[in-house]
Structure formats: structure tokens, C-alpha cells
Amino acid sequence: MFLDQNIKKPNFKLSDYKIYKQQIFELFKNYKDLRGDLNDGIDIKSLETRIENLKNNQFLIAVAGEVKAGKSTFINSLIKEEILPTDVLQATNALIEIFYSKRPYLKVTYASGKTELIEESPKEVLKEKLKEIAAIPEDYRDIPVNLIDLYILENGELNIIDNEFIKYLEEKSGMENLRELKYKLENYAFSRSRDNIPVKIELGYPFPWEFDEIRLVDMPGVNAVGGIHDISFSFLDKANAILFIHPIKPIESESFKRFISSVITNKSKENLFLILTHSAVFFEEKERLLEEAKRIYSSLISPDRIFIVDSVLKLIYEDLERGKTLEEIKREQRQKRKWIVYFKDLAEEEGLDDKEAFIKYSGFEKLIPVLESFLLSAPFSELITILELIKAGYKEQINIHQETIQLLQSQKKNREEFLAEIEKRQKGLKKLETYCYFVLEEAATIFIGVHSPIENSLDNLKINYYDKFIKSTDIEELRKYYRDAENDLNMIVQENIRNISKFFKEKLEQVGEQFKEEYNIQIPKIDFSAIEESCRKAVAKKEEITKEVVEGIVENWNFLKPWKWLKSSRTKKVVVGVKEVIDGEVFFKTLKNNLIESFIDVIEELRDQFYRAFEFYKKSIRKLLEEKRSYLENLKKELKSNERIDYEILMLEKNIALIEKEVKIIEGFMKGLSK
Amino acid sequence: MIEPKTLKQIEKRLEDDISKEIELIKNEIFFILDKDLDIYFLREFVKQYPRKLLKEKAEVLLDTLLNYLMKEILEKIKNMHIEHQHKFFKENLRDKIRIEALSENGSFKPQPIKIKEEEGLLDKTITAAPGIALSAGGIIATVAIPETITLKAIPAVSTLFGPIYIIKKLKDKNRRLKKIWKKQVNSYLKLAKNDLKKWLLDVEANFLKDLEFFHKKISSSLESSIDRGSINYAKIKNT
Numbered sequence: 001m002f003l004d005q006n007i008k009k010p011n012f013k014l015s016d017y018k019i020y021k022q023q024i025f026e027l028f029k030n031y032k033d034l035r036g037d038l039n040d041g042i043d044i045k046s047l048e049t050r051i052e053n054l055k056n057n058q059f060l061i062a063v064a065g066e067v068k069a070g071k072s073t074f075i076n077s078l079i080k081e082e083i084l085p086t087d088v089l090q091a092t093n094a095l096i097e098i099f100y101s102k103r104p105y106l107k108v109t110y111a112s113g114k115t116e117l118i119e120e121s122p123k124e125v126l127k128e129k130l131k132e133i134a135a136i137p138e139d140y141r142d143i144p145v146n147l148i149d150l151y152i153l154e155n156g157e158l159n160i161i162d163n164e165f166i167k168y169l170e171e172k173s174g175m176e177n178l179r180e181l182k183y184k185l186e187n188y189a190f191s192r193s194r195d196n197i198p199v200k201i202e203l204g205y206p207f208p209w210e211f212d213e214i215r216l217v218d219m220p221g222v223n224a225v226g227g228i229h230d231i232s233f234s235f236l237d238k239a240n241a242i243l244f245i246h247p248i249k250p251i252e253s254e255s256f257k258r259f260i261s262s263v264i265t266n267k268s269k270e271n272l273f274l275i276l277t278h279s280a281v282f283f284e285e286k287e288r289l290l291e292e293a294k295r296i297y298s299s300l301i302s303p304d305r306i307f308i309v310d311s312v313l314k315l316i317y318e319d320l321e322r323g324k325t326l327e328e329i330k331r332e333q334r335q336k337r338k339w340i341v342y343f344k345d346l347a348e349e350e351g352l353d354d355k356e357a358f359i360k361y362s363g364f365e366k367l368i369p370v371l372e373s374f375l376l377s378a379p380f381s382e383l384i385t386i387l388e389l390i391k392a393g394y395k396e397q398i399n400i401h402q403e404t405i406q407l408l409q410s411q412k413k414n415r416e417e418f419l420a421e422i423e424k425r426q427k428g429l430k431k432l433e434t435y436c437y438f439v440l441e442e443a444a445t446i447f448i449g450v451h452s453p454i455e456n457s458l459d460n461l462k463i464n465y466y467d468k469f470i471k472s473t474d475i476e477e478l479r480k481y482y483r484d485a486e487n488d489l490n491m492i493v494q495e496n497i498r499n500i501s502k503f504f505k506e507k508l509e510q511v512g513e514q515f516k517e518e519y520n521i522q523i524p525k526i527d528f529s530a531i532e533e534s535c536r537k538a539v540a541k542k543e544e545i546t547k548e549v550v551e552g553i554v555e556n557w558n559f560l561k562p563w564k565w566l567k568s569s570r571t572k573k574v575v576v577g578v579k580e581v582i583d584g585e586v587f588f589k590t591l592k593n594n595l596i597e598s599f600i601d602v603i604e605e606l607r608d609q610f611y612r613a614f615e616f617y618k619k620s621i622r623k624l625l626e627e628k629r630s631y632l633e634n635l636k637k638e639l640k641s642n643e644r645i646d647y648e649i650l651m652l653e654k655n656i657a658l659i660e661k662e663v664k665i666i667e668g669f670m671k672g673l674s675k
Numbered sequence: 676m677i678e679p680k681t682l683k684q685i686e687k688r689l690e691d692d693i694s695k696e697i698e699l700i701k702n703e704i705f706f707i708l709d710k711d712l713d714i715y716f717l718r719e720f721v722k723q724y725p726r727k728l729l730k731e732k733a734e735v736l737l738d739t740l741l742n743y744l745m746k747e748i749l750e751k752i753k754n755m756h757i758e759h760q761h762k763f764f765k766e767n768l769r770d771k772i773r774i775e776a777l778s779e780n781g782s783f784k785p786q787p788i789k790i791k792e793e794e795g796l797l798d799k800t801i802t803a804a805p806g807i808a809l810s811a812g813g814i815i816a817t818v819a820i821p822e823t824i825t826l827k828a829i830p831a832v833s834t835l836f837g838p839i840y841i842i843k844k845l846k847d848k849n850r851r852l853k854k855i856w857k858k859q860v861n862s863y864l865k866l867a868k869n870d871l872k873k874w875l876l877d878v879e880a881n882f883l884k885d886l887e888f889f890h891k892k893i894s895s896s897l898e899s900s901i902d903r904g905s906i907n908y909a910k911i912k913n914t
Contacts, residue, residue: 430757430761431757433761433764434757434760434761434764437764438749438753441745441746441749441769444738444741444742444745444769445742445745445746448735448738448742449735449736449738449739449741449742450692450695450696450732450735450736450739451692451739455735459699462703463702463703463706466703466706466707467706470710470712596707596720600724600727600728604727604731607731607735
């Protein structure tokens with residue numbers, strides 16, 4: 001991906017993944033052909049969705065960190081192209097999404113909905129445009145422009161800059177004496193509108209990497225205390241990996257600590273990496289600093305998730321890869337000069353060639369394999385799940401074909417014997433249906449009612465999170481707890497759904513052999529993973545956090561409704577972002593109260609979904625038994641000639657042979673994947 | 676099919692479950708009430724949530740009752756002829772009873788809770804704080820709250836710039852109000868507990884009726900191995 005040579009082989013490689021994926025699409029196509037209309041217990045729709053998701057899969061990597069931490073240089077060094085402006089102070093509140101595209105383009109979406117598209121332009125033009133949008137203009141470096149933009153984003157416009165507003169800016173930004181710069185604040189604020197404040201910037205470019213499924217996202221700088229704005233927060237929740245960039249010195253970072261403890265959710269913490277940059281500056285002591293960082297942050301992040309890198313050294317390596325010499329780089333890019341001189345010397349001392357040396361000193365050869373492997377571990381296990389499902393489907397197809405062959409043979413031998421065989425199986429099926437009913441009833445006593453695990457967990461979770469909501473001291477903390485609560489709720493429900501699957505699976509497997517021996521009857525296969533998946537989707541619902549706002553008197557024809565003339569009766573619910581308005585305390589209190597209420601509703605909804613999921617299991621089992629019953633009924637009614645029977649047996653045997661061949665391919669494939 | 680003694684045991688367990696669930700609701704409400712939250716929010720919370728939680732728990736208790744009853748029946752059914760077992764399964768008793776119990780006519784409908792509103796609280800705040808910079812339309816609007824207003828917007832107004840002595844005064848008042856509300860919630864839940872019990876016993880009676888009907892059906896069509904004398908024609912208990 002980001003490196004082509006000189007790196008240690010990781011467990012999972014993005015290039016391998018791409019090949020495996022293609023092979024799986026082939027295997028799935030064959031599976032669908034061989035399966036035809038036969039119900040082999042695998043939910044074909046659910047499997048198709050899995051394949052579709054695989055096709056559209058994207059890996060989101062969020063790059064976060066304070067302004068001036070070196071995020072842009074880091075991204076440039078990852079994408080092997082110096083396209084993000086690095087010599088500017090980033091001012092935008094917008095996310096910059098960077099991804100592979102054959103055709104270079106830059107699309108800017110503004111708060112008003114207006115978009116601007118620059119296509120087919122050289123790198124320099126795109127870079128210049130990015131600089132224009134993202135950088136703080138020279139004149140306004142001493143005022144908090146992004147806070148002003150944010151205010152306009154959330155409130156539509158800013159008509160007056162009074163002392164109260166200036167006080168708010170000072171508090172939020174930590175900048176002092178802004179009152180003296182009132183004229184600047186006014187000049188800036190009055191020139192801004194939703195029409196020229198960008199909210200999303202997309203950069204597609206033919207970067208020199210072969211892997212087009214990664215989307216890198218340059219997050220707006222977190223503030224000095226680690227906080228972020230709402231748009232960034234929702235994105236972090238979706239990201240597959242979060243790279244927090246922090247300069248290697250000072251090693252203690254309040255913003256990182258706060259970012260972990262109060263901003264990102266517990267779930268997102270699992271995807272977090274800490275990248276310490278500028279290692280070239282402190283090259284002699286970098287190992288010591290890394291050890292110190294591991295010690296300081298040991299309670300917050302696992303030591304194997306902390307890396308030390310230097311993005312400039314990686315960029316020099318990329319230049320070397322393009323065929324440039326160190327002399328040429330020195331001449332063309334003066335800012336890299338001192339590093340080239342220093343590290344060239346060091347490389348000679350250590351007997352390394354230039355490329356080898358710069359990639360080694362950059363630290364990226366350690367980071368990238370780990371990152372690749374981390375990003376791919378979930379998609380690889382999805383590949384294995386898909387293969388297992390196809391294999392299970394094939395196995396069931398073989399069973400069904402063999403069962404049919406057996407019946408056809410007995411029909412050929414003796415019609416009466418055949419009918420007796422069917423009757424025997426029908427009797428067995430009746431017993432099986434009754435058995436399944438007992439199993440379902442047993443499941444109900446375990447999984448529903450006041451003594452069920454889900455009820456106990458929900459009661460405990462509710463009180464635990466009420467307490468956290470109430471004790472939270474600011475909006476960021478509250479937002480984090482709410483998402484944590486949602487994630488925990490989903491986990492509880494999913495765990496219970498998994499347990500139901502396990503319960504049914506075990507129970508049905510227990511009796512499987514008995515029914516096969518006694519009645520020649522095969523227990524129908526049930527695609528529990530598909531049931532689990534659809535239940536999971538049903539419960540993984542995210543609730544918006546809402547708050548009350550007062551509608552204008554002209555809004556919604558309110559002036560025609562006398563009872564709406566009073567401001568207090570014109571409230572409506574709207575979805576909130578994080579609205580850091582001047583009376584933040586009031587807003588926070590209201591939000592807190594509303595959260596408690598909406599949390600109760602979410603729990604109720606989840607419980608309901610779980611109960612529906614349980615019903616879904618019941619229905620799925622019953623439906624399969626019903627299908628089996630009508631299959632036997634139809635067989636009984638059908639009278640076939642011996643020629644017809646021979647032909648059908650031949651076709652079934654041919655199918656079995658084809659399936660067995662596919663199963664062998666899958667088994668070999670799975671072996672390769674699990675190596 | 677269920678012996679009176681067993682039935683009594685089920686009812687005893689159910690009663691314990693009801694008490695435990697009511698206690699949980701009470702704890703949840705009191706937990707929130709004990710916190711230093713806005714009094715207007717708390718008023719709304721106390722007005723709405725005990726009822727809401729009761730409805731929720733009623734459904735879970737219904738499943739619990741059906742679990743108890745079905746467990747007993749299935750023990751008996753397991754010893755019957757496979758045809759009877761199959762017929763019972765086709766009867767789908769649990770779902771039938773559940774649907775009836777949750778239907779518009781059959782469902783549990785807790786009464787609304789009546790709590791002390793203390794309307795004077797707001798008026799006094801205003802008269803005691805002349806000259807306070809009140810946000811336009813904010814508290815003034817609360818004096819003439821129309822029936823339709825949701826009270827969620829009011830906390831935002833009520834916390835605006837108040838002199839400390841008023842806050843103190845309000846806090847004392849709030850403490851008193853909270854005490855009164857707790858008492859009211861307590862008595863409300865006591866009454867609700869009886870209603871809930873009555874509703875669940877009605878469900879139980881319907882279940883037993885249907886069970887009896889099933890028994891009659893199978894005894895007339897096939898030779899039954901059931902001991903008819905053991906069937907409990909439970910009287911509907913409404914206490």
C-alpha cells in the first residue's frame with residue numbers, strides 16, 4: 001500500500017486481500033449456480049448482502065491531532081504525494097477526505113449546500129486551492145477564525161460583535177486581549193457566510209498506490225484540550241483506524257489524554273494509534289522518548305499501538321523511489337536539506353544504502369505493516385465467514401441430493417416400499433416439529449422474562465449510565481457517554497442473540513444424529529449467522545440527540561395560530577450538533593435532561609427489537625420444517641417412470657461431483673487464509 | 676393439567692417477581708429524583724416515567740408468567756402420545772395468549788400519576804427577582820403555559836441568571852417537592868402493583884381456560900392418557 005519495498009512481511013497484506021476478494025466473488029458465483037432453487041439452509045439474500053458489502057468495502061483512516069502537530073505532512077508521506085499544504089496554519093472546520101481516483105479532482109461543499117468542483121487540474125492547482133480554503137489568511141492569524149466560522153455555521157449569521165461574544169471567543173480559544181482586535185474580528189466575521197464556509201472537502205487523486213479502498217480523512221485540529229467538533233466526532237465513530245498525531249516533544253500531551261478519556265467512545269479506543277512525529281529532530285533520544293511515551297500512556301493505550309516516525313524522512317524516501325538523487329532533492333527542496341546531510345552521514349556509518357536508510361530512519365517500516373494488518377483483520381475474518389457459509393451450504397446440498405437419490409432408488413425398486421419410506425419420514429418430521437417446539441419453549445424460559453440475562457443486563461446498564469450522564473461536566477463528555485451507552489446496549493443485545501443461536505444450534509445438533517438414524521430424516525440446516533445478522537441490523541439503530549428550539553413567529557404559519565404567539569408554545573424538536581453557544585451551560589443542562597429521556601426510549605426500543613428477534617428465530621425454524629413437510633408431500637404425489645428416475649439420479653450425482661470439487665477448492669483456500 | 680398446589684406456587688413466584696420489578700421502577704425514579712437536576716425536568720419525569728416503565732415491565736412479567744405456566748404444562752405433555760404433543764404444538768398457546776393480553780382491549784393500562792404541581796413556585800421566582808435580566812419571552816412565557824406545551828424548553832429558561840438567594844430558596848422548595856413526589860410515587864406504585872397483579876391473574880385464567888378447551892378437544896377425538904381429574908378449573912381470581 002503505502003510502501004512497496006523494504007518492509008517486513010505483515011500477517012495480512014492489502015494486496016493479498018484484493019486477490020482473495022476476487023477469488024471469493026468467483027466462488028460465490030459458482031455456488032449460486034450449483035444451488036439453483038434448492039434451500040440448503042443458507043440465507044442467500046444475507047450472503048449476497050455480505051458479498052455486496054465486500055465489493056463496496058472501504059477502510060476509513062482518521063488522522064487527528066492538534067493544529068500544527070504535523071498531520072498534513074504525515075498524510076502526504078502516507079499517500080506518497082506532497083499534495084496537502086503543510087506550511088500553513090489550518091483553519092477549516094471541514095474534514096478533508098483523500099482517496100484514490102484515476103481522474104484528479106477537488107470537490108468543496110459549503111455550508112449553504114453550494115459545491116465547487118475542480119477537475120483535471122495539475123497537482124499544484126489543487127494544492128493551491130486547498131491552501132486557499134484551509135489556511136488562515138496572514139492578516140487573521142491572531143484571531144480565532146475557526147470559532148467564528150463555527151458560530152456562523154450553527155447560527156446562520158453573525159451581525160454584531162459585542163463584548164459578550166468577544167468574551168466567549170477568549171474563553172473558548174484561550175486567546176487574550178481580543179477586545180483590542182474588535183475591528184479585525186468584525187472584518188473577518190462580516191466577510192463570512194454559509195456560502196464561503198466549507199464543510200466537506202473531497203480530494204480524489206491518482207496516488208501511486210495500488211489499493212483504492214482506503215479513505216484517509218484529515219480531521220480538523222483538536223483544540224488544546226483535546227476536544228473536537230460534532231462533525232468530526234460522528235466520523236471518528238465510523239473510522240476503522242484513528243491515528244492521533246502528536247509531536248514527539250513535549251511527550252506529555254494533555255490533548256491526547258483528554259481525547260481518549262472524554263472524547264472518543266470506548267469502542268473507538270480499540271481502533272486508536274498514537275503516532276509521535278518529528279523523530280528526526282530528536283533522533284538520538286527517540287528510543288528513550290518512545291519508551292517514556294509507552295510508560296506515560298500505558299493506562300490509556302496499548303504500547304504496541306504507539307509509534308515514532310518522521311514524515312519528512314519518509315518523503316525523502318519517496319523521492320528516492322521516484323528516481324531522484326539526494327543531491328537533486330537537496331537542490332529542489334531546501335527544507336529537506338539539513339536532514340539529508342545528517343542522515344546521509346549516518347547511513348554511511350551504518351553501511352546502509354540511501355533508500356534503505358531513509359525508510360528505516362523514518363520509522364514507517366514499523367508502522368505500516370502493523371496498520372495494514374490491523375485494518376485487514378476484520379475483513380479477513382469476514383472472508384473466512386463467507387467461505388464457511390458457502391461450504392456449509394454445499395454440505396447440505398450434498399445431503400439433500402443423497403437423500404433424494406435414496407428415495408428415488410426406493411421408488412424405482414418398489415412403489416409401496418417407497419410410500420412406506422415417505423410415511424416413515426413424515427412421522428419423523430412430526431416428531432421433529434414437536435421437538436423443535438419444546439426447544440423453542442425452553443429457549444423462551446431462558447431468554448425472555450424478568451429472569452433472563454438481557455433483562456438483568458439492561459437494568460444494570462440503565463442505572464450505570466444515568467449516573468454517568470448526570471455526573472458529566474461538559475458536552476463532549478456527555479456525547480461520549482451517550483455513544484458508549486448505545487454501543488454497550490447493542491453489545492448486550494448482540495451477545496444475547498449470539499447465545500440464542502448457540503442454544504438452538506447445540507440443541508438441534510444433539511438430536512440430528514438420532515433423527516437421521518431412526519427416520520432417515522435430515523435436520524434442516526438453519527443459517528443462524530444470517531438470522532443473527534438481520535437481528536443485528538434491526539437493533540443497531542442510532543438515535544439522534546435532539547433538543548427543543550423555538551420556531552419563529554412566521555415559521556410554519558405560526559402567525560395564523562394565536563396560541564403560538566407566545567414564544568414558549570413555539571417549540572419544536574431538532575437534531576443537535578454540538579452547539580457551543582454563549583449560554584452553553586443552559587444548553588448543556590437541557591441536553592442532559594433530554595438525553596436521559598431519550599435513553600429510556602432507546603432501551604425500550606432495543607428490548608422490543610430483541611423480542612422481535614426471538615420471534616424471528618421461531619418463525620425461521622417453523623418455516624424450514626414446513627418446507628420439509630411439503631417436499632415429502634410432493635414426492636408422495638409424484639409418480640415417475642424408471643427412465644426419468646435414472647436420469648434424475650444421474651444429474652444429482654453429477655451435481656454432487658461438482659460440489660465436492662468446489663468444496664475442495666474452498667478448503668484449500670481456507671487453509672491458505674488461516675496460515 | 677396444573678395442580679392447584681403448583682398453581683399457587685406459580686402465583687407466589689409471580690408475586691415476588693412483581694414486587695421486585697416495582698421496587699426496580701421505584702429505585703430508578705428515586706435515583707433520578709435524588710440528583711440535582713432541574714426541577715421542571717424532574718416534574719415531567721415523575722409525571723411520565725413511572726407509567727411508562729410500568730407498561731414496559733408488564734410485558735416482561737407477562738412473558739415470565741407464560742414461562743412458568745408453559746414449563747408446567749410441557750412437563751405433562753412430554754409424557755403424552757406424540758399425536759397429542761403435536762396437536763398441542765399446533766395450538767400455539769403461548770402466542771395466542773400473548774397476543775390477546777397485549778391487544779387494545781386486553782393490555783395493561785396503568786393510570787396516570789397525579790403529583791403535586793406547586794404552581795406558585797414560578798410566580799414567586801418572578802416577583803422575588805425584579806430587575807433580573809430574563810431572556811426575552813422566557814420565564815414570562817411560563818406564567819401562561821398553554822396546555823400543549825412540552826416542558827422540556829423551560830429548564831433552559833429557569834437556570835438563567837438568578838441571584839443566589841433565590842436559588843437557595845428554590846433549592847429548599849425543591850427538596851420539599853421532591854419529598855412529596857417520592858411519597859406520591861410510592862403510593863402510586865403500590866396501587867399499580869395490585870392492578871398489575873390483577874391483570875396477570877386474568878391472563879392466567881384465560882390461559883387455563885384455553886388449556887381446558889384443548890384438553891376437551893383431544894379427549895373427544897383420541898383416547899387420552901391425561902388424568903382428567905387433575906385438571907384445574909381455576910377460578911378467576913381478581914384480587
